[in-house]
Amino acid sequence: MAGRISQQFIDDLLARVDIVSLIDQRVHLKKAGKNYQACCPFHNEKTPSFTVSPDKQFYHCFGCGAHGNAIGFLMEYERFEFVEAVEELAAILGLEVEREETGHGHTNSSYQNQANSRDLYELMAQVNRFYQYQLRHNPRKEMVINYLKGRGLSGEIVKEFGIGYSPDEWDSVAKQFGRSQSTSEQLLRCGMLIENDKKHRYDRFRDRLMFPIRDRRGRFIGFGGRVLGEGTPKYLNSPETDIFHKGRELYGFYEVRQKHKNIDQILVVEGYMDVVSLAQFGVDYAVASLGTSTTSEQLQMLFRATSRIICCYDGDRAGRDAAWRALLNALPQLRDGIEMQFMFLPDGEDPDTLVRQIGKEGFEQRLEQAQPLSEFMFSKLSHEIDTRTDAGKSRLASEARGLIKQVQAGFYQDMLKTTLAHWLRWDEQRIERFFSESRTTRKTTAPSVKLTPMRRAIAIILQYPQAALSAPDMHFLTALPLRGSELLVELIQQIQQKTDITTAQLLERWRDRPEAAALNKIASFDLEGDELIGINGYTQELNDILASFVEQLLQQRYDQLLQKSQQPGVHLTRKEKLEMSKLVLELKQDGKPG
Numbered sequence: 001m002a003g004r005i006s007q008q009f010i011d012d013l014l015a016r017v018d019i020v021s022l023i024d025q026r027v028h029l030k031k032a033g034k035n036y037q038a039c040c041p042f043h044n045e046k047t048p049s050f051t052v053s054p055d056k057q058f059y060h061c062f063g064c065g066a067h068g069n070a071i072g073f074l075m076e077y078e079r080f081e082f083v084e085a086v087e088e089l090a091a092i093l094g095l096e097v098e099r100e101e102t103g104h105g106h107t108n109s110s111y112q113n114q115a116n117s118r119d120l121y122e123l124m125a126q127v128n129r130f131y132q133y134q135l136r137h138n139p140r141k142e143m144v145i146n147y148l149k150g151r152g153l154s155g156e157i158v159k160e161f162g163i164g165y166s167p168d169e170w171d172s173v174a175k176q177f178g179r180s181q182s183t184s185e186q187l188l189r190c191g192m193l194i195e196n197d198k199k200h201r202y203d204r205f206r207d208r209l210m211f212p213i214r215d216r217r218g219r220f221i222g223f224g225g226r227v228l229g230e231g232t233p234k235y236l237n238s239p240e241t242d243i244f245h246k247g248r249e250l251y252g253f254y255e256v257r258q259k260h261k262n263i264d265q266i267l268v269v270e271g272y273m274d275v276v277s278l279a280q281f282g283v284d285y286a287v288a289s290l291g292t293s294t295t296s297e298q299l300q301m302l303f304r305a306t307s308r309i310i311c312c313y314d315g316d317r318a319g320r321d322a323a324w325r326a327l328l329n330a331l332p333q334l335r336d337g338i339e340m341q342f343m344f345l346p347d348g349e350d351p352d353t354l355v356r357q358i359g360k361e362g363f364e365q366r367l368e369q370a371q372p373l374s375e376f377m378f379s380k381l382s383h384e385i386d387t388r389t390d391a392g393k394s395r396l397a398s399e400a401r402g403l404i405k406q407v408q409a410g411f412y413q414d415m416l417k418t419t420l421a422h423w424l425r426w427d428e429q430r431i432e433r434f435f436s437e438s439r440t441t442r443k444t445t446a447p448s449v450k451l452t453p454m455r456r457a458i459a460i461i462l463q464y465p466q467a468a469l470s471a472p473d474m475h476f477l478t479a480l481p482l483r484g485s486e487l488l489v490e491l492i493q494q495i496q497q498k499t500d501i502t503t504a505q506l507l508e509r510w511r512d513r514p515e516a517a518a519l520n521k522i523a524s525f526d527l528e529g530d531e532l533i534g535i536n537g538y539t540q541e542l543n544d545i546l547a548s549f550v551e552q553l554l555q556q557r558y559d560q561l562l563q564k565s566q567q568p569g570v571h572l573t574r575k576e577k578l579e580m581s582k583l584v585l586e587l588k589q590d591g592k593p594g
Contacts, residue, residue: 004099004100005083005086005097005098005099005100006098006099006100007509008098009097009098009099010071010086010505010508011498011501011505011508012095013070013071013086013089013090013093013095014057014069014070014071014502014504014505014508015502015505016093016095017057017070017089017092017093018054018057019052019054019057019058019059019069019070019073019504020036020052020054022070022073022074022089022092023036023038023052023059023073024036026041026077026304027039027041027050029052030048032048032051034053034054034055035051035052035053035054036051036052036054037050037051037052038050038052039335040061040063040064040066041077041304042061042064042066042076042077043061043063043064043066043408044332044333044334044335044407044408044409045063045408046408046409046410049061049062049063050062050063050066053503056463056502056503056504056523057069057070057502057503057504058503058504058507058523058524059073060523060524062524065521067520067521067523067524068507068520069503069504069505069507069508070089070504071085071086071089071508072085074088074089077304078216079248079297082511084217088217119186120186120189120190120241120242120243121219121220121221121243123177123183123186123187123190124190124192124212124219124220124221124222124243125219125220126177127173127177127187127192127220128162128164128210128212128220128223130164130172130173130176130177131164131165131166131210131212131223132162132163132164133164134164134165134166134167134172135158135163135164135165138165138167140165140167140168140207141165143228144165144209144228147209147228148163148209151273151277151352152277152280152356153276153277153280154280157276157279157280160255160279161211161212161252161255161275161276161279162212162220163209163210163211163212163276164209164210164212165208165209165210166203166205166206166207166208166210166225167206167207168206168207169203169206170202170203170206171202171203172203172206173187173192173193173203173205174187174193174201174202174203177192178193178201184201187201188201189241189242190222190238190241190242190243190244191204191222191238191239191241191244192204192205192223192238204236204238205223205225205236207227207228208225208226208227208228208236209225209226209228210223210224210225211223211224211225211226211251211272211273211276213238213244213249213251213290214253214254214255215243215249215254216253216254216257216301217254218254218258219243221238221241221243221244221249222237222238222241222243222244222246222249223237223238224236224237224238224251224272224290225237226272226273235271235272237290246290247295247297247298248295248297248298249290249298250268250287250288250289250290250298250301250302251272251275251287251288251289251290252275252276252279252286252287252288253287253301253305255279255284256284256285256286256287256305257305259284259285260284260285263285263305263306264285264306264307264308265285265306265307265308265309265310265367266285266286266287266302266305266306266308266309266310267283267285267286267287267310267312267351267367268286268287268288268289268294268302268309268310268311268312268326269286269287269288269289269312269350269351270288270289270312270313270314270322270350271288271350271351271352272288273352274286274288274350274351274352275287275288277351277352277355277356278351278352278355278363281355281356281359281360281363282360283355283360283363283364286351287302293322293325293326293329294311294322294325294326294329294330295329296329296332296333299326299329299330299333300333303333303335303338307337307338307339308338308339308340308341309338309339309340309341310340310341310342310343310367310370311323311326311340311341311342311343312342312343312344312345312351313342313343313344313345314344314345314350315344315345315346315347316347319344319345320344320380323342323344323376324380327340327342327373327376327377327380328403330373331403331406331407332406332407332408334373334407334408334409334412335409336409336410336411336412338409339372340372340373341370341371341372341373341376342370342371342373342376343366343367343369343370343371344371351363354366373412374415374416374419377400377403377416378400378419378420378423381396381399381400382396382423385399387423393423393424396420396423396424397420397424397434400416400420400423401420401434401435403416404416404417404420404435405435417431417432417435418431453545453548453549454482454483454484454485454488455484455522455525456527456541456545457488457542457545457546458484458487458488458491458519458522459522459523459525459527460527460538460541460542460545461488461491461492461495461542462491462503462506462507462519462522462523463503463523463525463527464535464538464539465495465501465502465503465506466495466499466535466539467535467538467539467541467542468491468492468495468496468542469495469496469499470539470543471492471496471542471543471546472546474488474489474492474546474549475489476553477489477546477549477550477553482549482552485549487515487519491506494506494509503523507519507520507523558580561576561580562580564576565580
């Protein structure tokens with residue numbers, strides 16, 4: 001197994017990557033002075049508070065506090081693990097990730113788990129190839145292929161989605177891949193085997209059409225197995241594993257991104273076969289929510305990928321309840337410019353059967369008639385409330401207000417208020433008064449943080465590392481009872497060991513240490529007037545702060561000797577008297593280090 005990623009490679013990666021370009025490909029940035037701004041991708045806001053610094057190669061949101069370097073952005077935005085983020089950046093730059101066999105590389109507490117996960121991804125890919133082979137060569141292949149043809153699926157679409165077949169045997173996967181104890185354990189970990197009370201292991205999927213599930217990077221992470229003919233359950237899904245979390249993934253999402261450079265719209269359906277059948281008929285922008293109502297994390301993926309989302313559900317009670325849960329999950333995440341709609345199917349139909357009846361053109365005509373979010377929201381509320389009575393109107397107003405207040409996107413909030421006013425027959429002034437009654441006053445700007453001299457020194461060092469290059473040896477500073485003194489000394493040492501280090505590289509060295517969160521926060525403090533002060537000004541200010549610490553240290557030692565000399569029956573030694581005299585002279589010189 002390869003060793004840890006070398007620190008030198010991490011430094012080189014962060015030196016080469018342009019964080020502005022990286023983020024701008026995912027979040028549209030606008031120039032604002034020497035930095036760039038955008039509405040934060042990690043929380044909803046009306047005015048931009050997300051800033052990216054090309055000088056520091058660092059991003060920070062003054063609204064929600066999100067911050068970090070290029071690696072941290074990919075981890076937060078794409079939900080990558082650390083190693084995945086490094087590999088992604090390396091791929092963008094066309095670099096091969098450098099690893100070390102010994103333990104001097106980048107320390108990451110979950111490194112071993114990530115390495116094990118990479119093994120699981122490869123194992124799942126091998127299992128998928130096995131299922132695809134069985135589809136073509138298993139003795140039951142004719143029955144399976146006839147089933148696929150009966151569903152109107154071509155060989156091309158089956159290949160595109162990697163559909164396979166799990167043999168009608170208890171141990172086909174176990175025999176093929178689980179011959180060693182370690183591989184058998186891995187198959188158990190990724191959900192391909194089940195262990196009974198007697199510790200016997202057998203295949204989870206048997207005699208099923210297999211739909212491989214890929215993550216957004218195209219890696220195989222799980223399967224959905226559909227029974228052929230009669231049998232229960234109709235669909236059997238992979239369990240939650242180290243690499244598969246169904247609430248975070250969408251079946252078909254990877255394939256949609258491969259098909260479309262710019263995704264105009266995404267249709268969310270419930271089943272694997274719905275996605276594949278729709279793609280067969282040219283509706284190649286559908287994804288499935290893996291047997292759950294659409295989760296917040298799935299919606300985040302969708303909102304980042306497209307500007308129009310259509311949730312397609314059965315028209316029965318269960319389908320409408322699932323749509324309502326999706327709406328509730330979507331409200332806090334709505335952004336201006338995003339369109340979310342709901343389409344309900346006729347009784348007894350699903351997307352698979354409907355598209356085969358009416359074709360692509362007819363199906364897409366129905367999509368154009370999908371209910372806007374506001375229409376579905378109020379039709380659902382009014383269906384359960386008698387709005388003809390005053391009590392009913394009061395209840396509608398109260399429930400709608402609670403939902404609307406979750407929406408931070410300005411356009412959507414105003415539109416929903418207008419719709420509520422229409423239902424209640426209220427004018428604009430009355431609806432605004434109604435919402436302001438329950439509004440609690442809160443500050444929209446982050447509270448100012450008082451920078452102590454120690455925090456100020458660390459902030460200067462983090463934001464302008466070159467200011468510490470001329471700092472004297474401060475190892476003795478740790479004798480002071482000042483919180484952060486050891487941290488300050490180590491930061492200065494790191495900078496002086498690598499004289500061209502950047503903010504992003506410096507913070508990366510602390511990623512897995514307890515101080516990381518505090519350092520990232522301090523790195524985003526506004527030092528005020530940096531354009532006027534410049535690096536020379538901050539170098540002088542840092543030296544002045546360090547000089548004040550030295551003075552405190554001298555004063556502390558002087559006070560100790562003075563207190564000792566005033567104790568009854570205690571006399572200073574000749575050496576201590578001489579030291580005390582020197583301290584008096586140095587303190588008179590303002591404690592500046594020579």
